[in-house]
Every structure is written in C-alpha cells, then in structure tokens.
C-alpha cells in the first residue's frame with residue numbers, strides 16, 4: 001500500500017493553511033436559499049462555528065489540503081511529488097486522504113502532480129472541510145451542521161467512485177475510511193430466515209483487509225477485484241460483483257443488516273424486516289443518497305479449494321483481424337454454460353488482443369472444470385485458434401486471487417474515461433444479435449477504447465427483495481468501456497475522448513443491447529437517461545424512499561437517486577433545479 005502522504009497537522013494550522021492556499025480567493029456573496037452555501041458567501045460558517053463543530057467531533061474536523069500541494073509552490077517537495085506522480089493513476093494515494101478522489105474529470109486539475117510546479121494548488125472541487133469519522137456521533141454532528149448551515153455534504157470512503165460521487169465543491173465531507181472493525185460470527189439469529197455464518201464490516205473496511213481476515217477463517221466473503229475498494233461504501237449498496245457472483249449472487253443479495261445514520265440523524269439497524277423499505281433501497285439502489293452506512297452485516301460462505309485459469313490470444317494467432325473478431329463471438333458463445341457451472345470470468349479486449357485474465361471456478365471438481373474450459377478450447381480450435389489455457393488448483397480464494405486477479409489489477413491504471421453496459425444473456429445466445437454486439441465492441445476498440453468485462457450470472461432470486469437493477473438478473477456480462485486517463489497529455493484530448501465515448505461509442509453498444517441498463521458503479525457520469533439505465537423500474541419507489549428518509553435532500557451524489565432535484569451551477573454550486 002502506498003505510504004500515507006496526507007499530512008496530519010494540528011487543526012489550527014490546517015485551518016489557516018487552507019484559507020491561505022494560493023489562488024483561493026473568495027468574493028463575499030450572499031447565497032440564495034435554494035442554493036448551497038459556499039466558501040466566501042456571507043453566510044458561510046464563521047471560524048468559531050467550525051471550531052465548535054471541531055469540538056463536538058473531538059478534534060476530528062480537518063481543514064483540508066489536496067494531497068498534491070507538495071507538487072506546487074510554495075510547498076513543492078520533489079521527492080514526495082515524484083512518489084505521488086508515480087501512483088496518481090491508481091487509487092492508493094487517494095485512499096489515505098480525507099478528500100482526494102480517483103476520478104480525474106472531477107479532480108479538474110485544480111491540484112495535481114502533473115500541472116507545472118508554479119501553477120497554484122486550488123481546493124477546486126474538493127471538500128474544504130472533512131470529518132475523520134470514528135463514531136455514529138461524528139456522523140450525526142456532520143449531518144446536523146451541514147443541515148443547519150445549508151452546506152453541501154459528501155460521503156467519502158476510498159475515493160474510487162468514477163462518477164465523481166465522493167467529492168463536492170464547497171462541501172463538508174464525512175470521511176468514512178477509518179471505520180475499520182471486522183467481526184465474524186458463526187450463526188445469525190435475527191429474523192429467523194438465515195442461521196449461517198456472517199460478518200459485520202465497518203463501512204471503511206477495504207477488500208484487502210477482508211481477504212486476510214476471511215482466509216484465516218477459511219471463509220469466502222463477497223469482495224470485488226480491486227483490493228482497495230470499500231465493502232460498505234459504493235460496492236454493496238450499488239450491487240457489488242465478485243469472483244463468486246455466479247454462485248452466491250451479488251453482494252447486495254447477501255446483506256443481512258445495514259447499520260446506518262439517516263440524513264435526519266437517526267441511528268438505525270435496517271434489516272429485511274425492520275425499516276424494510278430502507279433495507280430494500282440500500283441494497284442495490286446506490287450509494288451516498290439514502291443514509292450514511294456505519295457497518296454492514298452479510299452472509300459468508302465456507303472457503304474450499306478452487307480452480308483458476310487464464311488464456312490469451314491476438315489477431316496474429318487468429319490469422320487476421322476479421323478472424324480475430326469472429327473468434328470473439330465464438331468465445332462469447334461459450335460463456336452461458338460457463339457461468340451456469342459457477343464460473344465468474346474477467347477479460348480485457350483491445351482492437352487486437354483478448355486477455356482472459358481470470359476464470360474463477362469455485363471448485364476443483366474435474367467435470368465442472370472441463371464443462372467450463374473444454375468448450376472454450378474446442379470452439380476456438382474449430383475457429384482456427386489453438387488456445388493455451390493455463391489453469392491451476394488453489395487452496396482457497398485468496399490463493400487464487402493472488403495468482404490471477406491481483407497481478408492484473410496491480411498494473412492496470414484506475415483513473416480513466418469510462419462508460420459501462422450490462423450485456424444481456426439473450427443477446428449473446430442469439431447468433432445475429434451477438435455478432436452485432438461484437439461489431440459494436442470492434443468499433444469501440446478501433447476508436448481506442450478497451451473493454452473490461454466481468455462475465456457472471458446474478459440471476460438467482462435473492463433471499464430478500466432488494467433494489468438491484470432488474471437488468472442484472474438477465475445479464476451475462478458487465479462491461480466497462482474505457483481508456484486510461486493520460487495525465488501528461490492535453491486536458492482537451494481527454495475531454496475529446498469523453499465526448500467520443502458519450503456521443504458515438506456507447507450509443508453503438510447501447511443499440512446492440514436494447515433496454516440492457518448499466519451497473520451504476522461502473523458507468524459514465526454523462527450517461528443519458530441514467531434513472532432508467534441505472535435503476536430501471538425501481539426508480540419511482542427509490543425516489544419515494546429517498547423523499548421519506550431525506551426530505552431535505554441533504555445527501556447528493558452525481559446520478560444518485562434524487563440528484564435530479566439539484567443542478568450544479570457554472571461555479572460548481574449546487575442549487576435546487
């Protein structure tokens with residue numbers, strides 16, 4: 001893990017330093033009651049009010065500084081800046097900051113390691129104040145302060161969100177990363193419907209911390225591929241796919257309890273039976289809008305020996321570009337039976353190469369493994385592509401993860417321009433429709449984008465009703481259409497790529513997958529008709545639950561339920577739309 005580069009200074013020093021940031025000039029203006037108050041407004045809280053808030057959270061209020069301030073005068077530090085630069089495309093440096101985020105568009109170059117040293121470091125879209133949350137009362141104090149002062153509030157955990165949900169200009173941020181408790185239990189008793197083992201995870205626990213804790217107990221916990229995502233932030237509330245989705249369903253399908261603080265400050269334990277509407281909304285209806293999650297409780301499963309596999313080939317192996325693309329349709333045709341046999345598969349596709357970097361098979365049973373791998377081998381061989389499939393047996397999930405997923409994830413830049421789409425199984429199972437999808441994938445890659453797809457089945461009815469987008473239940477893949485963000489190139493080029501993706505590439509994939517929807521966590525913040533695409537037929541009920549638990553619309557996040565009530569003005573101020 002990258003070294004912690006967030007400087008912990010005493011409160012008063014930080015308060016002074018943020019107000020003294022070069023270039024931060026706030027003209028005093030009176031804010032309109034329908035808009036959030038921003039720094040520089042006449043009714044922005046006075047210093048004594050921030051000091052009172054700081055006392056009420058036992059000194060855990062931070063007047064923030066973007067972490068790349070070390071790359072700019074007058075604080076320039078060559079060594080620290082170089083370290084930051086080398087990891088800036090990854091989530092790690094942003095994890096340990098109360099405000100920094102991965103999404104470059106929302107960073108908006110206000111303070112990054114790639115702009116010239118003599119460019120001032122601005123607070124920009126980052127929250128100027130953050131509470132380093134350690135307790136329910138810290139959350140309650142933050143919610144209450146933001147409400148009383150009419151300040152924008154954001155929830156930040158690891159900062160992974162690619163849609164810009166975990167930052168906000170002029171906001172007070174609740175930093176939830178340090179809620180780190182992990183407790184395993186043998187048998188669940190509440191509600192009487194499930195009596196098996198479970199885990200309770202503080203909202204800030206990241207997958208890396210779960211991997212080792214679960215492995216030590218020979219248990220499987222549903223975690224995603226990136227070790228630094230949090231379980232209790234966007235992942236499980238948004239759906240949450242893991243290497244075991246095809247066996248156990250999505251993370252949201254496995255939630256037993258949410259411990260939350262509602263926007264009105266109530267500390268609740270939410271289950272399928274207690275506050276059932278909020279349970280339903282939190283389990284799939286997206287992060288950062290219904291309540292602040294303190295912890296989640298979810299089912300866990302016995303770990304067991306499992307199989308991992310990988311394969312790759314390219315247009316040279318195929319003999320020509322056309323044959324390569326024909327082979328993609330052929331490969332796709334083998335996936336339905338693979339997920340039915342329990343596999344979850346991760347692949348990366350470029351214009352000339354296919355890398356299936358992990359076929360996660362939850363068993364070592366030879367006939368199951370053959371059922372998954374043999375059709376890939378034989379169907380592609382029939383298309384003239386001799387495949388070399390590497391496979392290995394592992395003692396359990398972590399061993400398999402360390403062999404296949406970790407090495408790929410570790411070298412794949414995470415800052416990106418991205419869009420996303422769920423790919424319905426019926427499309428893949430219809431030869432003509434599947435060929436049209438392949439054509440759209442080809443167009444996307446030839447326009448310079450990569451497809452990173454997770455192949456899975458989430459079609460089992462969840463044990464408790466939840467608000468996971470219905471399109472997940474018939475999806476065979478969730479695909480990210482992306483290109484890494486080039487921090488050294490012109491900003492305008494990245495905006496141009498975003499534009500090409502939005503106007504041309506995604507519409508072609510959408511046309512090949514009518515009514516398919518997209519995973520709300522792995523998609524574009526510019527997604528058109530996002531209410532339908534991310535939430536589908538659940539949207540009206542989700543909106544009603546949002547209005548019930550957050551009548552003042554205190555929680556806002558881009559493309560989150562209820563966010564259409566707000567618009568972001570040219571200066572980044574949120575105003576009711």
Ligand SMILES: Cc1cc2nc3c(=O)[nH]c(=O)nc-3n(C[C@H](O)[C@H](O)[C@H](O)COP(=O)(O)OP(=O)(O)OC[C@H]3O[C@@H](n4cnc5c(N)ncnc54)[C@H](O)[C@@H]3O)c2cc1C
Pocket residue numbers: 102154155156157158159160161162165166176203223224225226228229230231232233234235236238239240241242287288289291292293294414521522557
């Ligand atoms: C490299 C990478 C790999 C990924 N791999 C997977 C994967 O394998 N499977 C998968 O399903 N997803 C995956 N994702 C998507 C990931 O689940 C989302 O980006 C998720 O939103 C990250 O949540 P976070 O809390 O870690 O990040 P943050 O950016 O801090 O928060 C994300 C959202 O959650 C809200 N939030 C955070 N904490 C809380 C809280 N305590 N209460 C309420 N709201 C909160 C924030 O306000 C924001 O809206 C991946 C993303 C990246 C960038």
